[in-house]
Amino acid sequence: MSTLIQTDRFALSAAERSAIEHEMHHYEDPRAASIEALKIVQKARGWVPDGAADAIGELLGIPASDVEGVATFYSQIFRQPVGRHIIRVCDSMTCFIGGHESILEALQHQLGIAPGQTTADGRFTLIPVCCLGNCDKAPALMIDDDTFGDVRSEGVAALLEAYP
Amino acid sequence: MTRSTTKMLASLGPANRVARNEETHPLTWRLRDDGQPVWLDEYQQKNGYAAARKALAEMAQADIVQTVKDSGLKGRGGAGFPTGVKWGLMPADEAQNIRYLLCNADEMEPNTWKDRLLMEQLPHLLVEGMLISARALKAYRGYIFLRGEYVDAAHNLNRAIEEAKAAGLLGKNILGSGFDFELFVHTGAGRYICGEETALINSLEGRRANPRAKPPFPAAVGVWGKPTCVNNVETLCNVPAIIGNGVDWYKSLARPGSEDMGSKLMGFSGKVKHPGIWELPFGISARELFEDYAGGMRDGYRLKCWQPGGAGTGFLLPEHLEAQMYAGGIAKVGTRMGTGLALAVDDTINMVSLLRNMEEFFARESCGWCTPCRDGLPWSVKILRALERGQGSRQDIDTLLQLVDFLGPGRTFCAHAPGAVEPLGSAVKYFRHEFEAGVAQEAKAPMQPA
Numbered sequence: 001m002s003t004l005i006q007t008d009r010f011a012l013s014a015a016e017r018s019a020i021e022h023e024m025h026h027y028e029d030p031r032a033a034s035i036e037a038l039k040i041v042q043k044a045r046g047w048v049p050d051g052a053a054d055a056i057g058e059l060l061g062i063p064a065s066d067v068e069g070v071a072t073f074y075s076q077i078f079r080q081p082v083g084r085h086i087i088r089v090c091d092s093m094t095c096f097i098g099g100h101e102s103i104l105e106a107l108q109h110q111l112g113i114a115p116g117q118t119t120a121d122g123r124f125t126l127i128p129v130c131c132l133g134n135c136d137k138a139p140a141l142m143i144d145d146d147t148f149g150d151v152r153s154e155g156v157a158a159l160l161e162a163y164p
Numbered sequence: 165m166t167r168s169t170t171k172m173l174a175s176l177g178p179a180n181r182v183a184r185n186e187e188t189h190p191l192t193w194r195l196r197d198d199g200q201p202v203w204l205d206e207y208q209q210k211n212g213y214a215a216a217r218k219a220l221a222e223m224a225q226a227d228i229v230q231t232v233k234d235s236g237l238k239g240r241g242g243a244g245f246p247t248g249v250k251w252g253l254m255p256a257d258e259a260q261n262i263r264y265l266l267c268n269a270d271e272m273e274p275n276t277w278k279d280r281l282l283m284e285q286l287p288h289l290l291v292e293g294m295l296i297s298a299r300a301l302k303a304y305r306g307y308i309f310l311r312g313e314y315v316d317a318a319h320n321l322n323r324a325i326e327e328a329k330a331a332g333l334l335g336k337n338i339l340g341s342g343f344d345f346e347l348f349v350h351t352g353a354g355r356y357i358c359g360e361e362t363a364l365i366n367s368l369e370g371r372r373a374n375p376r377a378k379p380p381f382p383a384a385v386g387v388w389g390k391p392t393c394v395n396n397v398e399t400l401c402n403v404p405a406i407i408g409n410g411v412d413w414y415k416s417l418a419r420p421g422s423e424d425m426g427s428k429l430m431g432f433s434g435k436v437k438h439p440g441i442w443e444l445p446f447g448i449s450a451r452e453l454f455e456d457y458a459g460g461m462r463d464g465y466r467l468k469c470w471q472p473g474g475a476g477t478g479f480l481l482p483e484h485l486e487a488q489m490y491a492g493g494i495a496k497v498g499t500r501m502g503t504g505l506a507l508a509v510d511d512t513i514n515m516v517s518l519l520r521n522m523e524e525f526f527a528r529e530s531c532g533w534c535t536p537c538r539d540g541l542p543w544s545v546k547i548l549r550a551l552e553r554g555q556g557s558r559q560d561i562d563t564l565l566q567l568v569d570f571l572g573p574g575r576t577f578c579a580h581a582p583g584a585v586e587p588l589g590s591a592v593k594y595f596r597h598e599f600e601a602g603v604a605q606e607a608k609a610p611m612q613p614a
Contacts, residue, residue: 026348027370028388034370035353039312066371073372073531075354076312088313092274093475094433094507096521130356130529132313133277134174135505136431136439145315147174 010051012059016040020059030060034070038077047078075129082125083118085163088142092131098138099153104128106153110160124160173199173316175281178440178457179429186211188417190405191398191427192443195285201320204327207288213333215408219296220341223407228300232403234411236425240278241268241359241396242474242502243579244424244491253383254301254391264392265303266368267294267400269310269317270352270359274475274525275507278429278441279397283310283317286401287324291347293400295333296407298345301393306347309364312354321349356529360578361394363531374533375578398429422447424490432458434508435465441505447493451485453506465510469594473502475522476583478590479509499590515595516602519588520548526584537581540571544588551602558607561599564592 012020019040023033037056042048048071057064071077089095089104104115107126111119118125134140137149143163151159176199179192186193194202194210202210219228233248254263267290271279283290294306310318325347328334336344350368352358358367362376365387386392406414406426417426424446430453431441437459444453450472454460461467469479472489478499480487487497494501509518527541544567550556568589571581592599 026350029369031370032368035367036351039351039353060370062370069372070370073355074352077353091521091525093518093522093525094275096518097434097507097509097513129313130272130354130525131274131276133271133280135275135277135433135507136177136441137174138433138439142313149174 010049010055012041012052012055013044016044017059020056024060031062031066034060034062034067035074035077038067038071038074042078046084047081075127078125081118081122083123085124085144086142087124087126088129088132089115089126090130090132090134090138090140090142091128092135092138094131094135095139100139102153103139103141103151103156106156110157124163173201173284175199175277175284177281178438179281179442180285182442184443187413188445189427189443190409190414190417191282191289191401191429192286194289199285201285201287201323204288204324204331207286211408212288213292215404216292216295216333217339219299219407220339220343225300225302228296228407231411232300232406235406235414237399237402237406237414238424238491239396240398240402240428240503242273242476242500244501247395247399247402250383250395251297251301251393253381254393255384260391261302261304262390263301263303264387264390265294265298265301265306266361266364266387266392266394267306267308267397268359268361268364268394269308269314269397270364271314271397272311272356272359273503274522275433275471276474276503276505278431278503278505280314280317281429281441282397282401283314284320287317287320288328289401289404290321290397291324291328291334293403294347295328295338295345296403297393297395297400299341299343303393304344304346306345307350307368307387308347309358309368310349310351311358312351314351318349318351325349355531356525357531357578357580360580363578364394365392372531374531375580377577402426418445418490419447419488421488421493422490423492428489428504430489431505432508433505434470435462435510436460436508437462444489446490447488449485450487450489450506453489454485454508458508461508461510465512467508468511468513469509469515471502471507471509471587472499473504473506475525476500476579476586477502478586479515479594480590481594499586514552515591515598516548516551519591520545520552522587523548523584526580530580534577534581536571536576537584540567541581541584543567544585551599554602555604556599556602556607558603560603561592561596564588564599568592 020037023036053064053067057067132140237247238244358373363373367373382392433439484497523544530537532538568585571585573582
């Protein structure tokens with residue numbers, strides 16, 4: 001099975017390994033670096049592939065099942081491939097009042113995907129997110145590390161153009 | 165549309181534009197008009213770290229704790245527990261010399277954007293607040309638990325920590341006092357529940373963010389089993405001015421009638437003319453916040469109801485705007501002040517739809533640890549969705565009220581579910597007709613004899 005082969009092949013890169021080892025020194029217990037380790041892998045690869053839990057667990061000296069338990073708990077760790085750009089649409093009540101559902105509809109229409117999905121060309125993944133803390137400029141969304149406020153549904157297409 | 169980059173931080177807003185001074189605006193007087201971060205040189209020119217120098221050179225650790233206790237400072241994360249009392253719970257036993265100070269910067273409560281302002285624009289205020297607090301608590305290490313989406317805050321805090329280390333304000337033998345303190349930024353990976361202080365400790369340890377049973381409280385058994393104190397960003401940012409200017413000054417800030425001391429970042433959002441945050445004295449009326457600062461409703465909108473401080477607080481009616489903004493003042497009209505960042509609900513918003521949105525959030529963010537929360541919240545979502553579509557059954561409103569009771573304070577492992585049902589209970593109380601309108605026509609019709 002191809003997935004098994006992929007699993008067996010997973011290995012942390014030297015850069016990932018050294019970044020995780022650096023993080024371990026910030027804590028009393030290596031386990032505490034597990035979330036950061038997952039983020040390091042995700043930053044390099046876009047997502048956390050099967051097998052990463054084993055490799056991280058081995059490095060931190062904790063069971064792979066614990067790493068997987070953490071990976072599946074936190075909403076910003078992706079356990080399946082995602083697009084090159086992540087669109088996070090704030091769905092707080094403040095953005096609801098600000099009209100976020102029309103923004104979400106415009107994005108779904110523009111991209112042809114539902115929340116939680118990735119475009120066929122691998123460019124965008126669309127997900128909801130907890131209050132982005134931009135409530136005086138609702139509705140708000142993030143694309144990768146950029147935060148946008150006072151978003152209008154008619155402006156959504158232009159917004160996406162900056163993310164090839 | 166506005167795009168926030170390092171050139172323009174998301175937190176730039178009215179707090180940067182109002183007149184403010186050191187005497188009345190201890191949290192925000194150092195903000196720059198242009199909203200750019202205040203780095204070390206400018207922070208020190210504006211009297212920054214003077215309080216830390218005083219605390220480290222002139223004050224015994226117990227004196228710092230006593231001063232904060234006497235000031236009446238209460239936690240600014242929403243629960244309002246007296247900070248000095250929390251500090252006093254740390255063990256007196258000197259042999260327990262490994263202690264931690266954690267800053268709860270996991271700001272994710274819907275309609276809350278106050279800690280972001282402080283961390284993005286005044287990162288040194290938080291570093292100084294943590295330095296003084298760590299000294300008082302005898303903590304040798306601190307972590308700022310920051311939500312992952314606050315990338316500008318993470319950048320600015322890390323830069324501030326580097327500046328402070330280079331200036332001898334963090335690290336070994338700080339300012340020649342013999343006190344050592346190191347500080348790290350720990351960024352999270354999502355999940356609202358991380359803001360619950362024992363869930364935060366689990367998350368910091370690299371575990372799933374399930375809350376822990378209390379007791380033992382974190383002061384006795386916290387992160388890695390050691391005495392730990394968890395304080396909110398805004399709480400810690402109050403500490404330097406209390407130490408610098410003293411208890412009498414701090415107590416003079418609040419308006420008459422307020423039982424809470426000091427100033428508070430308060431806000432109003434929704435379809436108000438000027439949504440924003442302002443540093444205001446405890447005890448101002450909600451009406452003053454709503455009308456004088458937020459400018460009242462935008463033209464064409466009417467205020468239907470409002471929430472005083474985050475998703476976990478109850479809804480109040482326009483007549484309740486007379487209430488004073490402090491814990492007891494809001495309690496008098498039936499709910500909690502929470503974060504003090506209020507939300508205006510206008511007359512175009514259907515309460516069933518709004519509550520459906522809110523309970524979807526609470527259900528999604530439940531950690532799943534205890535049954536009432538894990539099962540009860542999705543149940544409320546299912547009912548609210550049916551009512552929103554006009555397909556509710558006659559029993560639905562009673563079932564919602566039962567859930568409000570079953571998921572209330574004392575019935576669940578942590579405060580997540582009680583926070584989720586507080587707005588639901590108040591929405592049904594004040595706007596029951598909107599929920600009744602969602603009952604399907606056939607369900608409303610009296611049963612016909614066979």
